[in-house]
Amino acid sequence: MPEMTYRDALNLALKEEMRRDPMVVTWGEDVALYEGSFKVTRGLLAEFGEKRVLDTPISENTIVGVAVGAAMAGLRPVAELMTVNFALLAMDQIINHMSKIRYMFAGQTHLPMVIRAPGGGGSQLGAQHSQSLETFFMHAPGIHVAVPATPADAKGLLKAAIRDENPVMFLEHELLYNSKGEVPEDPEFVIPFGKCDVKREGKDVTIVAYSRMTVLALQAASELEKEGISCEVVDLRTLSPLDADTFVVSAAKTGRAVVVEECWRTCGLGAEIASRIYENCFDKLLAPVERVSGLNVPMPYSRKLEKLCIPQVGTIVAAVKKVMNEKY
């Protein structure tokens, strides 16, 4: 299997799907000529031309709104929001329209569209440009949400997203674009939504994570192994649908769980996951579920403070040790 970056894996997924289906189109701010702020749309304008690869004016609500209209009219748009922070400007289209059109039509229409949005903190971009908003989308019915952690997952999930008849929020992590990994070449390599991936097996503690938090969780697991603590790392891959079966089975097996989320803790996805674990295997738990989360403050601009607000390998290690020492 060839090695490639997360960025190139996404790019390849887009190219393969655009070759496979002429109805797949893409648009967004600076996606055509500039090839995307993070260069995920590299080569698309050259290969597919101006009809299928469009630069839009700076109009986020409309970028999503026209994708909704076009998807209803038979295209399969992949709209890029320059960063997920600008999804907030398109929230009406996303929550009030994209997620509900099928329902409002009593199921008569599909909405096969994808919104790609890079996000996450750690690049010192200040309070309004460093957010992790995954929970906002996960909260609403009618939207699928993908959060890939590796290049292979990025490719397989994006292809699944484009082929999906449901609208998908596809959340890429800005700090993962340069990460490398093996990626299957098979153009039919598609990862179904709603299936966690156990990225590391272990017996003492289950760490549930997603996107960049999975990468950190795996590093934490390696460190903890040296101290004799065996961690199982469950990567969610999609938040909606959420494959609770896999992490519940794992938590029941190990008896301990730590959830790692980059978003704010209050009403974060960690709360949802902890709740599913409690609902389904409370009697198997040896300790309360621990959450490692972003701090409940706007992301500081200062590098030093920003680091304190985002989960780090060290905070995950500490949380695992805490649950190892706790007892019901």
Next chain:
Amino acid sequence: MPEETIASLAVRRLSILDESGTADAALLPSFSDDEIRRCYELLVLSRAFDTRALALQREGRIGTYPSILGQEAAQVGSALAIAKSDWVFPSFREMGMHITLGYPLDLLFRYWAGDERGMHAPDDLNIFPVCVSVGTHIPHAVGAALAAKLRGDPIAVVTYFGDGATSKGDFHEGFNLAGVYRAPVVFICQNNQWAISVPVARQTAATTLAQKAWAYGFEGVQVDGNDVFAVYRATSESLEKARSGGGPTFIECLTYRLGDHTTADDASRYRPAVELEAWRGRDPILRLRRYMEQKGLWSEAYGKDVQQQAEARIDEAVHMAESAPPPEPGEMVDAACATLSPRLQRQRDELVQTS
């Protein structure tokens, strides 16, 4: 009944100082020689700030930074017309405005080095924090203008934004509401022709940006944004009109972003070199210098002195910025809310203890 034209619009374009430094005497603002010198000195200081910021970014001493190179006249010229009691809502590329209004240079450097405390404006300056989200501060400016009107404050509000921002709903909705309520606001667009890699022609099919104001019931004018006198004149007239109950005005400053979008960009990938060269020839500082030379207000020695003084001020500001203590963990929690919930207080205590 015949079909008839019931509305048509005309867009004025104002330019006073041409590229050779020759001014239209009838339109020239009544600046004293000292005021002209001050204007030049502010332009030079703004550019020196920009040059230093770019250098500091390359050395990793500040973060991502958006250059104002080429846009100094649009910023200095407009800011010279703003009164201390007016309110300003900037976007992110108007450091020349900050400098003209006397915003402490060290605070600007601190902000761009990643310290929000750099946006804590001195008490006598009514400048809102930099808004990096494109165009989202336009409604804020309209709101502040409505508040001034409601409270009977004889002030005006100024907001700056780029050509790209004219595509945002916030722009159209803000303009519309300002028109309906005749809010005392002056909208200043720095049309620097590019929004990252997207040229104005792909931002709008309209011939000018100025004409957009007409749809909302108030005047839009285009000015030569590299002509510090034209920008000053248009801004001071519009501010006067706003302060005296005449409602909003939209000023489109036609200028050019000579640098990259930000330090994270490389504009040579998408921008024709000939276009850049043509605009280099229309340098706003050079133009004023030529005018001053003709009036006997500029000499090599004076030019050198102004440059040196600007650099000395920048040196001092950088030193001050870099010797300021870094923000402490408790501060981010304190800044987030006026009152801390018990839970937030615990989070703050833990932070302070563990770090």
